[in-house]
Amino acid sequence: MYTLFLKIATRYLFKNKLYSLINILGLSIGVASFVLIMLYVDHENSYDTFEGSENVYRAYMDYQEGGKWVAGDANTYIVTGPTLKDEFPEIKDFLRFRYITGGLLLRGNQVFEHTKGSLADPSYFKIFHSQLKHGNVATALEEPYSIVLTEALAQKVFGSENPMGKSLKLMDSYSPIFTVTGILKENHRNTHIKNDFLISFSTFRAWEVFEGDWERTWTQNIYYTYFSIDPNTNTTLLQQKIKDFKIEALPYERHNIEPLEDIHLYSNKPYEAEANGSIQRVRFLFVIGVIIIVLSWLNYINLSTAKSLERAKETGVRKVAGAQKPQIVFQSLLESFLLNGIAVLLAIGIVFIALPSFNTFIGKDLSLGISNIDQMLPIFGLVCLGSLVSGLYPAFILSRYTPANTLKGKVNTSPVGLKVRKGLIVGQFFATIILLVGTLMVNKQILFLKDRPIGADLEQVVALHWQVLNLGLDSDSTLVQGIRAFKDELRNIPFVEKTATANTFPGGRYEDLGSSAGITFPNGTRDEKRITYNYSVSPTFFELMDFTFVAGGPFKETSRGYSNEIVMNEKFVQYMGISEMDEAIGKTVRFWEQDWTIAGILKDYHHFGLKTGIEPIILRYAPSSNNILVKLNQKAMASGGMEQAMVQIEGAWKKIFPESTFNYTFLDQNFEAQYKDDKTFGTAFQIFTVLSILIASMGLFGLTSYTVVRRKKEIGVRKVNGATIPQILALLNTDFVKWIGFAFVMAIPVSWYAMNQWLNGFAYKTSMSWWVFALSGFLALVIALVTVSWQSFKAAAQNPVESLRTE
Numbered sequence: 001m002y003t004l005f006l007k008i009a010t011r012y013l014f015k016n017k018l019y020s021l022i023n024i025l026g027l028s029i030g031v032a033s034f035v036l037i038m039l040y041v042d043h044e045n046s047y048d049t050f051e052g053s054e055n056v057y058r059a060y061m062d063y064q065e066g067g068k069w070v071a072g073d074a075n076t077y078i079v080t081g082p083t084l085k086d087e088f089p090e091i092k093d094f095l096r097f098r099y100i101t102g103g104l105l106l107r108g109n110q111v112f113e114h115t116k117g118s119l120a121d122p123s124y125f126k127i128f129h130s131q132l133k134h135g136n137v138a139t140a141l142e143e144p145y146s147i148v149l150t151e152a153l154a155q156k157v158f159g160s161e162n163p164m165g166k167s168l169k170l171m172d173s174y175s176p177i178f179t180v181t182g183i184l185k186e187n188h189r190n191t192h193i194k195n196d197f198l199i200s201f202s203t204f205r206a207w208e209v210f211e212g213d214w215e216r217t218w219t220q221n222i223y224y225t226y227f228s229i230d231p232n233t234n235t236t237l238l239q240q241k242i243k244d245f246k247i248e249a250l251p252y253e254r255h256n257i258e259p260l261e262d263i264h265l266y267s268n269k270p271y272e273a274e275a276n277g278s279i280q281r282v283r284f285l286f287v288i289g290v291i292i293i294v295l296s297w298l299n300y301i302n303l304s305t306a307k308s309l310e311r312a313k314e315t316g317v318r319k320v321a322g323a324q325k326p327q328i329v330f331q332s333l334l335e336s337f338l339l340n341g342i343a344v345l346l347a348i349g350i351v352f353i354a355l356p357s358f359n360t361f362i363g364k365d366l367s368l369g370i371s372n373i374d375q376m377l378p379i380f381g382l383v384c385l386g387s388l389v390s391g392l393y394p395a396f397i398l399s400r401y402t403p404a405n406t407l408k409g410k411v412n413t414s415p416v417g418l419k420v421r422k423g424l425i426v427g428q429f430f431a432t433i434i435l436l437v438g439t440l441m442v443n444k445q446i447l448f449l450k451d452r453p454i455g456a457d458l459e460q461v462v463a464l465h466w467q468v469l470n471l472g473l474d475s476d477s478t479l480v481q482g483i484r485a486f487k488d489e490l491r492n493i494p495f496v497e498k499t500a501t502a503n504t505f506p507g508g509r510y511e512d513l514g515s516s517a518g519i520t521f522p523n524g525t526r527d528e529k530r531i532t533y534n535y536s537v538s539p540t541f542f543e544l545m546d547f548t549f550v551a552g553g554p555f556k557e558t559s560r561g562y563s564n565e566i567v568m569n570e571k572f573v574q575y576m577g578i579s580e581m582d583e584a585i586g587k588t589v590r591f592w593e594q595d596w597t598i599a600g601i602l603k604d605y606h607h608f609g610l611k612t613g614i615e616p617i618i619l620r621y622a623p624s625s626n627n628i629l630v631k632l633n634q635k636a637m638a639s640g641g642m643e644q645a646m647v648q649i650e651g652a653w654k655k656i657f658p659e660s661t662f663n664y665t666f667l668d669q670n671f672e673a674q675y676k677d678d679k680t681f682g683t684a685f686q687i688f689t690v691l692s693i694l695i696a697s698m699g700l701f702g703l704t705s706y707t708v709v710r711r712k713k714e715i716g717v718r719k720v721n722g723a724t725i726p727q728i729l730a731l732l733n734t735d736f737v738k739w740i741g742f743a744f745v746m747a748i749p750v751s752w753y754a755m756n757q758w759l760n761g762f763a764y765k766t767s768m769s770w771w772v773f774a775l776s777g778f779l780a781l782v783i784a785l786v787t788v789s790w791q792s793f794k795a796a797a798q799n800p801v802e803s804l805r806t807e
Helices: 002-015 017-045 080-087 151-158 208-213 235-244 260-266 279-310 312-320 325-362 370-400 403-407 415-451 475-490 570-575 634-640 642-656 667-710 712-720 725-759 770-797 800-804
Strands: 056-065 068-071 091-100 105-107 110-112 117-120 132-135 146-150 167-170 178-184 197-200 224-229 253-259 461-468 496-502 514-516 532-537 549-552 565-569 588-591 594-602 617-621 627-632 660-666
Touching: 017 260, 017 279, 017 325, 017 667, 056 080, 056 235, 056 260, 080 091, 080 224, 105 151, 110 151, 146 151, 151 178, 178 197, 235 253, 253 260, 260 279, 279 325, 279 370, 279 415, 279 667, 279 725, 325 370, 325 667, 415 667, 415 725, 415 770, 461 642, 461 667, 475 496, 475 627, 475 642, 496 532, 565 570, 570 594, 570 617, 594 617, 627 634, 627 642, 634 642, 642 660, 660 667, 667 770, 712 725, 725 770
Parallel strands: 117 197, 146 178, 532 617, 565 594
Antiparallel strands: 056 068, 056 224, 056 253, 091 117, 091 224, 105 110, 105 167, 132 178, 146 197, 167 178, 461 627, 461 660, 496 627, 514 532, 549 594, 565 617, 588 594
């Protein structure tokens, strides 16, 4: 009997090719989109999850501003870990990281660039549940100058050799010898803090490069601190105790803690270890994924219901022949599972084909296979459950028909059934309009960010950064002299218009900024309540960046290589309580235990991008910095090209520093990279909105088919009585227009609230324009009318004799 049911179901799907194709296509698109989105959502939620990760917390600093505590830096102090562990017995252990700047490993004459490492306590292996492929976790990070490499870096540096006990140097050839004491086992874990190598924290007190920091305890917060908490701890109570714990050296700061597992999606503080994700973005995409797969199920229900009228007589014959209601339901469900099964298999194929492009698009390395089958089973379980539920409604509709009425052709639509179908189509376009509003608003915000002036000219500006490998003992003076010689060489290159040096630039990293607390204002008031940022530049920096001075001017070049003059932005002057910018010129502020004279006031510019507000900032004088900025000559570039310009610039650099690395960054590209995730999110929104519209249109096609079939004879009668094609079209389309209008009214407040929440993540945001909602409603109406009118016109143009012949 079951074999017969399967044969009937298969024959029905092949007989109704258009119906089957539309359903399979709609379901496969919905399932594939849902799976891809859920792979991304699962990836984002998997950060820093491992055995015991729920008991690991990160410390960070709160700052007092305006009488309130606000979340401050992700960094803490070198003594934060041991101090809090001694104070609170709930803390079992602590772990500190300090990033090693430079990013170079040297093995003999070989240089390995773009590596990232940290000082780390021996507790790393226990707290982060990491294992060594080679080495002993108990001793690998104990002794000074011990270094542990990842498997990937060990393979890159040593190839097939056994790396254990081998020697390496860091940053330059004058580095002390580091001994490889361990190789980290690859765990393919997603983590917010990434290292290619770890150096024993005991190296801090032994290596002279850190000598200037040895005595800094509560004055330098550049360490990431993690705690292992006793599993039985009331973490809410512990957090409050930590916040209440007073440290005399930090009157306007306090410690706070946050779960390790929350950092990637919920933390967005200055000096984060990397650019974190966004829980808001993840939630939005999750909702989109749910909308798409639900739309595909609604589409299936609509089409199945439309076809149920055509199958009413078949059902009547079956019942007369002795078929029971459960058999009718089973037959319908079998057809549903067969169709959904084909769609799911096709969807999996689509996912495998689309996944490489999807990974490139979002910048992730997602996979679908045996390794993550346990994570994907709930997703496919949900798909199967949805398929069952979506198949039940049409199945019960078919089983309800009475043989007498169906065989006489008297199949009437129940008011409840009609309301359900109306509700389904309203729900489809309710979701579609929300997605259309979201797409338009995301694009509007991205264009707003792109077009908004930032107060600096980043076009044709290149930042050159490097690592000189062999400077000798007097490295500072040698570097300064070399940079001066390099600038002289640049003057002979026709592509170069201006040069300057700077520690950082607009759109640069937080870690390249200095920070200060306890600044004494010109009126003698000492402010301990706010952390302010500063960085060093050469006097030519201001002209090169095309900054505008509202008072004073840049500090002057000095032969000493030092100046106590500073330039600050308008925000800093306002922060000091000075209303007129001119009044600040010549005044003195004090920080870092010395006096600084204000030489100029810059018009506020967006150093940190447009997602955050403008911060008070100070620019100091320095003859050499981490970056050499080069403003390229536009006319020369038009004839010679960027590639030729960079070849000549690199040649000049290698002439002065032959033993060095050479890298560069274009400032405009670097600044725009801050919005890469938002642009990707916007494009994803567009793609999935188009897919949802396609699926919703299929659903509307199904309901139109149902309406045309149900009113076929009515249309024939009206035409016989003189109704024109436009009148018939108006008759059939009016209800759909009403439903779209109702969906539009429902969607306005929901979409307004959702997009307003998303825009709150930006310090500078576009307006919620009325035309966005109007255009979304109009587009939804046009899509609906185009979909409906095709079938409506076919029905209206049909010869009425054909529709009345069956009477």
